[in-house]
Amino acid sequence: MQPTNRSSRILLPVKMWFVYTTLFFALFLNYIPTGHLPAVPDFVALVLAFWCVREPLKIGIGAGFVFGLLTDIGVGAALGQHAFAYVLLAYASNELARRVLWFTPVEQALHVLPLLFLTQVVMVVVRLLAGAEFPGWWMFFGSFVGALLWIPLHYVLLLPQYQPVERDENRPI
Amino acid sequence: MVGHSPPPFFKRGPAPLAKLVFFVLVSLGLLVSDLNLRYLDAFRQGLSVLAYPMQMAAATPADFVRNASDYFASLVRLQIENKELKRQQLQGAERLLRLDQIEQENRHLRELLEVRERQKVNSVVAEIMYTAKDPFSRKVILDKGTQAGIEAGQAVVDNVGVVGQITRVFPMQSELTLLTDKDQAIPVMVVRNGLRAVLFGAGNGLMELRYLAANADVQPGDKVVTSGLDGVFQQGLPVATVARVERDQAQAFARIPCLPAAGVEQFSHVLVLGQRANVLPRPPEVEVINKGKGRKSRARE
Numbered sequence: 001m002q003p004t005n006r007s008s009r010i011l012l013p014v015k016m017w018f019v020y021t022t023l024f025f026a027l028f029l030n031y032i033p034t035g036h037l038p039a040v041p042d043f044v045a046l047v048l049a050f051w052c053v054r055e056p057l058k059i060g061i062g063a064g065f066v067f068g069l070l071t072d073i074g075v076g077a078a079l080g081q082h083a084f085a086y087v088l089l090a091y092a093s094n095e096l097a098r099r100v101l102w103f104t105p106v107e108q109a110l111h112v113l114p115l116l117f118l119t120q121v122v123m124v125v126v127r128l129l130a131g132a133e134f135p136g137w138w139m140f141f142g143s144f145v146g147a148l149l150w151i152p153l154h155y156v157l158l159l160p161q162y163q164p165v166e167r168d169e170n171r172p173i
Numbered sequence: 174m175v176g177h178s179p180p181p182f183f184k185r186g187p188a189p190l191a192k193l194v195f196f197v198l199v200s201l202g203l204l205v206s207d208l209n210l211r212y213l214d215a216f217r218q219g220l221s222v223l224a225y226p227m228q229m230a231a232a233t234p235a236d237f238v239r240n241a242s243d244y245f246a247s248l249v250r251l252q253i254e255n256k257e258l259k260r261q262q263l264q265g266a267e268r269l270l271r272l273d274q275i276e277q278e279n280r281h282l283r284e285l286l287e288v289r290e291r292q293k294v295n296s297v298v299a300e301i302m303y304t305a306k307d308p309f310s311r312k313v314i315l316d317k318g319t320q321a322g323i324e325a326g327q328a329v330v331d332n333v334g335v336v337g338q339i340t341r342v343f344p345m346q347s348e349l350t351l352l353t354d355k356d357q358a359i360p361v362m363v364v365r366n367g368l369r370a371v372l373f374g375a376g377n378g379l380m381e382l383r384y385l386a387a388n389a390d391v392q393p394g395d396k397v398v399t400s401g402l403d404g405v406f407q408q409g410l411p412v413a414t415v416a417r418v419e420r421d422q423a424q425a426f427a428r429i430p431c432l433p434a435a436g437v438e439q440f441s442h443v444l445v446l447g448q449r450a451n452v453l454p455r456p457p458e459v460e461v462i463n464k465g466k467g468r469k470s471r472a473r474e
Binding site for chain 1: 185189192193196197201202203204207208213216217220221223224227228230231232235302303304305306307309310312314356376377
């Protein structure tokens with residue numbers, strides 16, 4: 001029996017402008033000043049991980065670096081803090097892409113959770129080494145919420161690729 | 174079909190690992206030069222121009238929520254606030270009337286004594302837009318920037334005392350580091366006995382008087398004000414109150430946590446004080462010249 005790649009039914013090729021639009025939209029969500037509210041996920045990390053898993057040949061470390069820098073600027077973090085973490089995240093998700101895509105969205109979320117968590121751990125370590133105060137354990141809730149969001153995200157971000165190529169008015173389906 | 178090109182099998186650019194190493198090195202370089210050497214402020218300013226429109230757009234919902242809650246504030250609360258403000262103004266008016274006269278007198282006396290005049294500062298009222306999202310520091314964003322004449326390093330006060338210091342300035346906004354931030358320090362003086370010390374942010378909404386000997390004359394409840402030695406903060410602005418004093422014989426220094434005087438983490442409008450114009454000149458440097466038996470002589474002035 002041939003193994004079925006359940007999560008990858010035949011889709012239209014992704015449009016790069018859509019990838020970058022969603023990344024910028026995630027950046028926008030990251031810029032919303034929620035202060036020190038706990039459990040706010042890192043949207044850019046989530047969307048970046050998603051595209052790195054879906055399109056490892058097209059999106060990767062470079063995009064992670066650029067969007068990391070933009071996040072650093074917007075949230076007033078140390079310059080390079082998010083860039084460093086996102087570069088590692090992009091690399092890890094690119095490498096994991098072949099494996100992760102075999103699973104259902106829920107199982108994929110379980111794969112993404114440690115990635116998001118380690119991204120935060122990297123940032124905490126970098127800032128603690130630089131002498132910042134430890135913000136408290138509540139900040140790690142963000143990655144759990146992020147992993148939960150993976151499941152709806154999986155459908156929303158793939159929506160444009162579900163469209164049929166040739167619209168045929170007479171076709172029954 | 175449209176857009177169905179084969180994936181690039183053979184030409185894929187540099188190997189992923191090489192790319193990873195390159196970008197990791199670049200971001201570590203950025204981190205070190207930003208955190209330790211502070212080389213990148215111009216670079217950050219350039220990028221912030223790009224990010225600014227998006228930041229403004231993202232801040233709008235927060236703005237809306239804040240304004241809406243103001244709008245629906247209950248009548249009772251406003252009446253209480255109004256009464257309180259009237260009372261404060263009356264109290265202040267009486268003191269202001271005397272202040273004018275006392276200032277005149279003070280200037281006159283200072284002229285007589287030929288003491289340097291205490292300079293007045295011009296200041297800018299700014300509103301706090303939101304708390305910066307970085308969970309590792311305590312910073313807030315003000316709605317005025319270089320266009321309102323704000324510069325990095327200026328002191329910020331509210332109606333009760335010192336709040337913090339401007340650390341970064343952008344064209345339309347500026348970043349205020351609160352006194353409770355772990356990297357923030359301010360030279361202070363204990364009012365009761367004039368003991369000088371340095372007050373550091375402790376991070377958890379408190380501050381700490383550090384490097385005071387274990388037997389230093391500090392008591393719980395002592396008021397702490399700026400000493401003005403730094404040339405940034407005006408002298409005599411209230412900063413904090415000593416919460417308790419922990420003297421441990423094993424330690425060389427006493428541990429003295431302090432409560433901030435101003436509502437350092439809950440306020441909406443603040444005053445950005447202008448730079449002090451005429452800071453006292455630094456004392457002349459003493460140059461040591463070793464001539465035979467190490468005779469010291471003042472070379473410069």
